[in-house]
Amino acid sequence: MASTITAGAAGSIHFGDFEWQEIWKYAGARLADQLRALPDTPVSSKAPPSEIRSALAAFDFTQQLAPESVIDFALEGLRRWQTQTNHPGYWGLYVPAPSSMGVIADAIAAAFNPQLANWSHSPFAVEVERHLIQAFSSRLGFPASACDGTLTSGGAEANHTAILTALNSVYPGLWEIGMRGLPENPTLYCSAAAHDSWLKAARACGFSRHDVRVVAVDDRGRIRPGDLDDMLSADVADGRRPVLVVATAGSTSEGAIDPLADIATIARNHNVWFHVDAAWAGALIASPQLRSYIGGMEAADSVTCDAHKWLSVPMGAGIYLTRHRGALRSTFDVTTDYMPRMTDDLDVVDPYRASMQWSRRFIGLKIFMTLAVCGWDGYAKAIESQVALGNRMRRVLSEHGWRLMNETELPVVCVVENDIPGPSERRRVQAIVDEVLREGRAWVSAAELIGRGSVVRCCVSNMRSTDDDVDVLVAALNRARVKAGRVRAS
Ligand SMILES: *Cc1c(COP(=O)(O)O)cnc(C)c1O
Numbered sequence: 001m002a003s004t005i006t007a008g009a010a011g012s013i014h015f016g017d018f019e020w021q022e023i024w025k026y027a028g029a030r031l032a033d034q035l036r037a038l039p040d041t042p043v044s045s046k047a048p049p050s051e052i053r054s055a056l057a058a059f060d061f062t063q064q065l066a067p068e069s070v071i072d073f074a075l076e077g078l079r080r081w082q083t084q085t086n087h088p089g090y091w092g093l094y095v096p097a098p099s100s101m102g103v104i105a106d107a108i109a110a111a112f113n114p115q116l117a118n119w120s121h122s123p124f125a126v127e128v129e130r131h132l133i134q135a136f137s138s139r140l141g142f143p144a145s146a147c148d149g150t151l152t153s154g155g156a157e158a159n160h161t162a163i164l165t166a167l168n169s170v171y172p173g174l175w176e177i178g179m180r181g182l183p184e185n186p187t188l189y190c191s192a193a194a195h196d197s198w199l200k201a202a203r204a205c206g207f208s209r210h211d212v213r214v215v216a217v218d219d220r221g222r223i224r225p226g227d228l229d230d231m232l233s234a235d236v237a238d239g240r241r242p243v244l245v246v247a248t249a250g251s252t253s254e255g256a257i258d259p260l261a262d263i264a265t266i267a268r269n270h271n272v273w274f275h276v277d278a279a280w281a282g283a284l285i286a287s288p289q290l291r292s293y294i295g296g297m298e299a300a301d302s303v304t305c306d307a308h309k310w311l312s313v314p315m316g317a318g319i320y321l322t323r324h325r326g327a328l329r330s331t332f333d334v335t336t337d338y339m340p341r342m343t344d345d346l347d348v349v350d351p352y353r354a355s356m357q358w359s360r361r362f363i364g365l366k367i368f369m370t371l372a373v374c375g376w377d378g379y380a381k382a383i384e385s386q387v388a389l390g391n392r393m394r395r396v397l398s399e400h401g402w403r404l405m406n407e408t409e410l411p412v413v414c415v416v417e418n419d420i421p422g423p424s425e426r427r428r429v430q431a432i433v434d435e436v437l438r439e440g441r442a443w444v445s446a447a448e449l450i451g452r453g454s455v456v457r458c459c460v461s462n463m464r465s466t467d468d469d470v471d472v473l474v475a476a477l478n479r480a481r482v483k484a485g486r487v488r489a490s
Helices: 017-040 049-056 067-080 100-112 123-140 155-170 197-204 225-237 260-269 281-286 327-332 364-399 426-439 467-489
Strands: 148-152 186-191 212-215 241-248 273-277 302-306 318-322 402-404 412-417 445-449 453-459
Touching (some): 017 067, 123 148, 123 318, 148 155, 148 327, 155 186, 155 197, 155 327, 186 197, 186 225, 225 241, 225 260, 241 260, 364 453, 364 467, 426 453
Parallel strands (some): 186 241, 241 273
Antiparallel strands (some): 302 318, 402 412, 445 453
């Protein structure tokens, strides 16, 4: 690395106009080269930490390096030492290949660096996000006159926001007395298939593990509505106060969608806030053809939808939506004497008074610019073709002697070997996954399905993956199966 270091604009934080443009062009060209080459490089890295640390050890920050050489170092590091979500053989964990407009938008947002804490600093940025909240809400079927929302770092923050808004709606005086002042235990309901970010958020909100009730699921990983109903009644009889029911649309392991309409009715009957965690599958609102899969979501009090998952914008871009205007404001409101106040007589809310973050980057721009270029129709096509690719993957895998272990309309395919009797062991599944990763042409993971043991999980994640890439994956899995078998025999 050291040999490529040149003088350049080393030592300066700001570059002159000409130099800046040259460096920008340089970075763009080098980035494009690297991304173009990705399909021919291994999907993931096998490097031990020591390899990366010793490359970094060359940086003691006593020398001033040329920007070009630092750009090269960063690009090379990311090319060599990362699981490549841009690779068409990445069948991964809901991490997308980012949209080109999203990448450009993120750079533009960084360059202008709008401060989204308050409206008066960044009226355009705040209005773009307000516009997006309305567009997503109406697409989702929330009443336009009442909807509200906020852009978040991701699904975890959106889920955390959901717990807080639910608590504050059930206990409008919570800020006066705090969680310790409540007369009964506020209780949250979700299934074991729900995302674990719910546990983290519940902890951060002051719940104990006993206040998070785990609802039973059926053999497709979906909440059993009858069990939820019984649990709510029993808990109320026991002196608990149910505050939030969480349903998942697109569970992480197997893409299960809870019965949203049934759960909505149950939550309403028990007067509990109903949240749908549609971090991944919320993107189906783009497709008139497929949106019935998440029917019932429009009855939720609030929804999580990550634009950085199936809507393919770069991280982090989560969305929290609610049908209750004012819920965010009453949950988070504070006033300070140092923030500009010129918005008092305008029809606007400063984001810092209605969300978890304070200084915040312009998350919405990458969603706005991508959606503006591809439109809902463009998203619909991309999502429908990924669903079709998932169906093809299911068909080809079962033709090649793989047993399908999950049942979903979504493009997440969980398989085990056909000829292994009984539930598959984690060790054996892991050996197959490790071998696929070692070959480097595809990336899959091991997962556990509730009541069904370990599986190889393959999820369509890249809008550019094709039928041929599916064939490459199936061939890799077939080779890995043979090899893992030999390992076991010896
Ligand atoms: C990914 C995911 C989350 C967490 O979202 P982040 O964007 O990673 O913070 C929560 N719930 C579900 C269902 C998810 O798929």
